Amino acid sequence: MVEPVLDELVGAGCRFVVVGSAARRLLGEQVPVNDLDVVVDAVGSNRGPVVEALMAVGGVIERRRGRRLLRSSMALPWEWGWRTSTVYGDVDVVVRFIDGSGYEFHDAVAVPVLLGNGVVVRCHPTKHP
């Protein structure tokens, strides 16, 4: 159930690329999708829309003192990214992978995919090493 989350991200005007198994599935490969991995542009103007979109799908974030509802005022680890649980499943918000690649790299090699609801998202079908 990644479409509702992607719908929110697109609707909020976020700059992101779908990667990993969800991207492979959207491109037609028959792989199980356990969560949604999105590489986001971490510039200041994109952070608010990303958080707002994930709040709209009931985003919850793991903290040291338990799980908290995602809030726009929350200090988040934008250097690398974080995991959010939504009502549609887990979303890994990735700013930078440990190989150093981020939004610009993945966006440059991504391809557009038209979803059933008419929304277009950019996908890069990466695999974990």
Added chain:
Amino acid sequence: MGAATGLGQLDVAILEACEESGGMFGSFVKSRTVLETLHERTGIGPRVAYEPLCDLARPWVLNLTLLEFQGNFGSPDGPPASPRYTECCLSQLGGAALAAERGEIGPVPIGLINGTTHVDGRWPPLDPSRVAAAIRAAAGGEVSDHELVRIVGQPSFPTGCDVDVDLALLSSGADVEIEVSARIEFERDHLVISRLPPASSPELVEESIVRLVHNGGMRDRQSEPSKGPPRLRGVRNETTRLSGSRVVVEPLSAADVGAAAVALFDLWPVRRSIAVRFGQPMAAMIRDAAASRGGLEERLVMIEKSARY
């Protein structure tokens, strides 16, 4: 404890596993690989060892970090990313710690400086540069115990929080209660809370303030209704990795600033007491650390360079 470094056994085992996995200084390996190696060597599983591994790289936990890290290794509020997504390697000091444990170089007093309060122990952390200066002074010749204690100074937590302590009593090795508190500063028309005490966090501070306001203040304030809860317009957590912990409190008006500062200073995440003890005189520990003279200056310089937060 490692005799040559004062590090705990788990810390030494993690460093050894990192080295065995190929994570020498400057050569990152997946944290998952290090945890698997540690599990094979010691039986200590990844679920237990991952947080201690991350702690060895966290400059807000240790004055002297022993691992370098790539990826999200957590924050005072947030957990680290899965070990599949992070990499680590020995820091220069981490490599020196292993060399010291193997007897290849003289002792490196990392445990003396990092303390054990971060794992709920009672040994408080000390300022690395001041400890190095004291060891240098002890190695250099006649210096009184009193002077060594003066050079080392009071405990120094990696978050930079303020510390109030009876230094004479602490340095004797006795049980002492010290007060650790955040810095509260006035910035234009608001208050900024930074340099939090150990085990506190920006979110904890923020939540405590919200609870204080919503619950009508603490019990002693409720008994004096004229005081009431602090009158605040808002609280913002402006913490970033670069700026460090920073919680901004906006009083309702300029007249409320003083009362708000007093009320905030009563909150547990802002100020509290912790029990500490060295168990032996501080001057004796410094003299012990200065006893092995071969390569001492190089070891002290490495400690000073590693103190960075």
